[in-house]
Amino acid sequence: MPVENRPGMAYPTLALITDFGSLDAYAGGMHGVIQGIAPGAVIIDVCHDLPAGGVSQAAFRLWQAFPYFPDETVFVAVVDPGVGTRRRGLAARLGGRWFVGPDNGLLTYARYRHQVEAAVSLENPAFWLPDPSSTFHGRDIFAPVAAHLAGGVPLEEVGPPAGELIDLPPPRLAMGGTVLHGQVLIADRFGNLMTSLGRFLRRPPAWDFQPWIPGLAPIRLAGPPQWVTLTDGRRLPVVETFGDLSPGEPLAYIGSDGLLELAMNNGRASEALGVGPGDQVQLHLQEI
Amino acid sequence: MPVENRPGMAYPTLALITDFGSLDAYAGGMHGVIQGIAPGAVIIDVCHDLPAGGVSQAAFRLWQAFPYFPDETVFVAVVDPGVGTRRRGLAARLGGRWFVGPDNGLLTYARYRHQVEAAVSLENPAFWLPDPSSTFHGRDIFAPVAAHLAGGVPLEEVGPPAGELIDLPPPRLAMGGTVLHGQVLIADRFGNLMTSLGRFLRRPPAWDFQPWIPGLAPIRLAGPPQWVTLTDGRRLPVVETFGDLSPGEPLAYIGSDGLLELAMNNGRASEALGVGPGDQVQLHLQEI
Amino acid sequence: MPVENRPGMAYPTLALITDFGSLDAYAGGMHGVIQGIAPGAVIIDVCHDLPAGGVSQAAFRLWQAFPYFPDETVFVAVVDPGVGTRRRGLAARLGGRWFVGPDNGLLTYARYRHQVEAAVSLENPAFWLPDPSSTFHGRDIFAPVAAHLAGGVPLEEVGPPAGELIDLPPPRLAMGGTVLHGQVLIADRFGNLMTSLGRFLRRPPAWDFQPWIPGLAPIRLAGPPQWVTLTDGRRLPVVETFGDLSPGEPLAYIGSDGLLELAMNNGRASEALGVGPGDQVQLHLQEI
Numbered sequence: 001m002p003v004e005n006r007p008g009m010a011y012p013t014l015a016l017i018t019d020f021g022s023l024d025a026y027a028g029g030m031h032g033v034i035q036g037i038a039p040g041a042v043i044i045d046v047c048h049d050l051p052a053g054g055v056s057q058a059a060f061r062l063w064q065a066f067p068y069f070p071d072e073t074v075f076v077a078v079v080d081p082g083v084g085t086r087r088r089g090l091a092a093r094l095g096g097r098w099f100v101g102p103d104n105g106l107l108t109y110a111r112y113r114h115q116v117e118a119a120v121s122l123e124n125p126a127f128w129l130p131d132p133s134s135t136f137h138g139r140d141i142f143a144p145v146a147a148h149l150a151g152g153v154p155l156e157e158v159g160p161p162a163g164e165l166i167d168l169p170p171p172r173l174a175m176g177g178t179v180l181h182g183q184v185l186i187a188d189r190f191g192n193l194m195t196s197l198g199r200f201l202r203r204p205p206a207w208d209f210q211p212w213i214p215g216l217a218p219i220r221l222a223g224p225p226q227w228v229t230l231t232d233g234r235r236l237p238v239v240e241t242f243g244d245l246s247p248g249e250p251l252a253y254i255g256s257d258g259l260l261e262l263a264m265n266n267g268r269a270s271e272a273l274g275v276g277p278g279d280q281v282q283l284h285l286q287e288i
Numbered sequence: 289m290p291v292e293n294r295p296g297m298a299y300p301t302l303a304l305i306t307d308f309g310s311l312d313a314y315a316g317g318m319h320g321v322i323q324g325i326a327p328g329a330v331i332i333d334v335c336h337d338l339p340a341g342g343v344s345q346a347a348f349r350l351w352q353a354f355p356y357f358p359d360e361t362v363f364v365a366v367v368d369p370g371v372g373t374r375r376r377g378l379a380a381r382l383g384g385r386w387f388v389g390p391d392n393g394l395l396t397y398a399r400y401r402h403q404v405e406a407a408v409s410l411e412n413p414a415f416w417l418p419d420p421s422s423t424f425h426g427r428d429i430f431a432p433v434a435a436h437l438a439g440g441v442p443l444e445e446v447g448p449p450a451g452e453l454i455d456l457p458p459p460r461l462a463m464g465g466t467v468l469h470g471q472v473l474i475a476d477r478f479g480n481l482m483t484s485l486g487r488f489l490r491r492p493p494a495w496d497f498q499p500w501i502p503g504l505a506p507i508r509l510a511g512p513p514q515w516v517t518l519t520d521g522r523r524l525p526v527v528e529t530f531g532d533l534s535p536g537e538p539l540a541y542i543g544s545d546g547l548l549e550l551a552m553n554n555g556r557a558s559e560a561l562g563v564g565p566g567d568q569v570q571l572h573l574q575e576i
Numbered sequence: 577m578p579v580e581n582r583p584g585m586a587y588p589t590l591a592l593i594t595d596f597g598s599l600d601a602y603a604g605g606m607h608g609v610i611q612g613i614a615p616g617a618v619i620i621d622v623c624h625d626l627p628a629g630g631v632s633q634a635a636f637r638l639w640q641a642f643p644y645f646p647d648e649t650v651f652v653a654v655v656d657p658g659v660g661t662r663r664r665g666l667a668a669r670l671g672g673r674w675f676v677g678p679d680n681g682l683l684t685y686a687r688y689r690h691q692v693e694a695a696v697s698l699e700n701p702a703f704w705l706p707d708p709s710s711t712f713h714g715r716d717i718f719a720p721v722a723a724h725l726a727g728g729v730p731l732e733e734v735g736p737p738a739g740e741l742i743d744l745p746p747p748r749l750a751m752g753g754t755v756l757h758g759q760v761l762i763a764d765r766f767g768n769l770m771t772s773l774g775r776f777l778r779r780p781p782a783w784d785f786q787p788w789i790p791g792l793a794p795i796r797l798a799g800p801p802q803w804v805t806l807t808d809g810r811r812l813p814v815v816e817t818f819g820d821l822s823p824g825e826p827l828a829y830i831g832s833d834g835l836l837e838l839a840m841n842n843g844r845a846s847e848a849l850g851v852g853p854g855d856q857v858q859l860h861l862q863e864i
Contacts, residue, residue, distance in 0.1 A: 011616040021477035025349045028334035032357035035330055039358065040299040042611055046604035052478055061601045068715065069608035070615065134528055136544030139356065189597035190628055240710060256712030309765035313637045316622035320645035323618055327646065328587040340766055422816060424832030427644065
């Protein structure tokens with residue numbers, strides 16, 4: 001039974017974040033199920049190549065994507081090592097968008113941006129595929145629930161209030177004097193390393209530090225952060241962009257999400273620095 | 289000349305299954321051609337990372353996808369090692385959906401689900417791109433024919449009746465006493481191994497074995513299958529889901545398509561068991 | 577503020593060519609931004625797995641894709657090693673389609689097909705995301721400008737005339753007697769090697785050589801090209817299609833873009849021949 005668009009939405013828009021990769025037909029199966037319920041829906045593949053079971057990386061992708069997707073987008077995030085166990089399925093509304101996926105911490109970082117307005121536990125099988133498998137809830141439960149929500153089904157119909165959600169521990173981000181202590185979060189395709197150090201926003205003539213993780217106060221800075229130190233003592237300059245240093249020199253800059261990133265002009269910082277996710281980094285600030 | 293939607297279709301929906309990978313612009317070229325003929329069509333990338341020339345794996349993906357895609361979906365499957373030879377191009381209707389691709393066995397497994405209602409040989413160049421290449425029929429013949437079918441062109445206009453279709457040999461699936469003899473079909477991204485053993489459906493309080501390959505009779509089972517033996521004698525328990533055993537233990541379970549899968553909780557069964565596509569497996573049933 | 581479709585377009589169609597890969601959410605972020613501005617736009621992922629910084633390969637993909645995408649398609653090409661430096665952003669119209677991306681040579685080969693009708697420098701921030709980053713212009717500048725163009729914003733509103741565009745040096749393609757001198761451009765997923773030798777079109781009963789790179793005159797040929805020689809002296813026959821030789825034999829044929837390709841029936845020519853991008857090849861013609 002095809003659904004109509006939610007009032008105010010030009011098109012139902014869904015956004016998929018999974019660890020399903022591209023070898024199989026898992027993501028494709030979710031697309032098929034969604035189109036069957038909400039024909040013509042716009043489905044955006046945000047990322048399917050997360051590390052298998054990488055819940056925190058998926059939570060980070062969700063945090064990254066949130067501000068860049070249309071209002072009313074239904075995010076379906078399926079990194080779900082607990083599929084088939086007692087873990088709950090969730091649907092939630094926050095920041096003008098929707099979330100559907102397992103209750104395993106995937107919303108942790110998105111909740112640093114927006115308070116959850118409502119969250120329900122997916123207990124109404126009327127919005128699932130019939131006879132759902134115990135191993136592919138992405139296709140059998142999350143995709144159909146998301147398609148129905150995208151089509152205008154009220155949140156309260158898909159299940160009862162969820163109560164407390166499961167949270168991941170926050171990434172490291174702590175101030176000590178004028179030094180910010182953080183960690184590497186993830187490496188990207190180019191070998192650039194995104195860190196938890198931020199969020200920095202340029203507000204000419206100064207800079208603002210508006211922490212993306214709760215617990216620290218915003219700070220107005222006299223200028224951009226000054227330099228980064230790694231655990232082995234190496235010091236990297238903070239520059240405006242790649243082109244500001246010679247090829248092969250490691251550097252840091254404020255990346256496109258306002259977080260500090262480590263990179264190498266014409267090189268791969270991850271290999272060259274021998275640094276990866278979880279490793280600690282420090283950033284030296286110049287307060288006003 | 290843009291086409292209208294087929295009556296009863298909300299949007300023309302096409303689904304692509306190829307071995308074109310992501311390095312090149314082959315799949316993208318098919319998208320472009322389809323949008324030129326059927327603007328606004330919904331095109332779902334089911335899978336493009338099949339092994340090069342892996343006709344049986346593509347046929348299996350088509351079998352998997354069939355029930356999860358909307359009625360009237362036009363599947364375009366292009367794993368086509370014989371492109372440019374005398375092999376025919378096909379368009380067919382079965383199970384309320386459409387198929388376009390080479391006549392090399394790709395429909396073999398989908399035909400275990402549905403009888404072909406009509407099939408034609410792609411001989412009418414009016415529905416191809418002009419001056420088609422001899423090496424990329426996906427872009428030059430299959431994509432445009434599929435877009436025209438999605439838009440409502442009758443099957444009989446794209447070519448004459450096809451007669452007999454080429455079939456792949458069926459995967460191994462044979463009963464001996466209370467033992468089902470089968471084989472590994474494919475490994476997925478997580479190292480899980482899908483086998484030909486199935487299809488099992490839970491019908492509380494019992495289970496049904498409804499073979500996905502013709503030739504065996506359905507059986508009502510007293511419970512789920514009991515255990516699997518590999519050719520080296522190892523025995524794996526059949527559990528409900530991953531979480532039922534300790535990390536690192538190999539196990540089997542009924543996967544999301546009703547076929548038996550071999551997996552390892554927090555591990556990769558394919559490497560740990562040293563088992564891969566083609567290898568034989570046996571399953572012990574408990575009949576009522 | 578959602579945009580309407582450009583008059584004459586069924587749906588705004590955009591086509592993305594990047595080196596963003598699939599590990600991250602870079603391409604997904606561009607999709608999100610575009611859907612926010614032009615809801616329901618059709619966005620085709622032509623290729624995201626170009627080599628990092630591979631401007632010439634991206635320019636070649638654009639050349640390949642151009643004739644197969646609908647009129648009014650907005651190509652967004654982001655292989656942008658100079659992001660954050662003084663390099664300009666461009667929007668241009670040529671051949672009935674649009675281009676948005678950095679001014680670093682990406683249009684070089686597409687311009688062999690079509691003259692640029694108009695090109696502007698992206699200097700009007702009214703069509704960018706607010707507060708654009710210095711490292712991800714794909715999301716913050718190119719995607720929103722492209723979405724606005726797709727929705728009907730006139731080219732002259734997004735910036736002032738661009739004047740001269742940056743060009744890549746052309747690939748090697750030179751005639752000497754009846755021998756055409758060229759080079760390998762790129763290897764595909766199957767290990768086939770596309771060369772600069774072409775473009776050849778079959779015009780029964782003869783063949784036409786209509787060079788894809790300016791500077792050579794078209795030639796009418798008595799038949800298809802005859803053989804290829806590699807720098808080590810090896811000679812490959814030019815055949816109609818893969819199936820014309822025994823498995824394991826290297827061969828050449830006119831590929832789906834009219835360029836000569838080197839391949840091996842049931843094998844990978846790139847490894848078997850030890851030949852790759854940049855290597856020289858020669859083709860022997862038979863003129864009428």
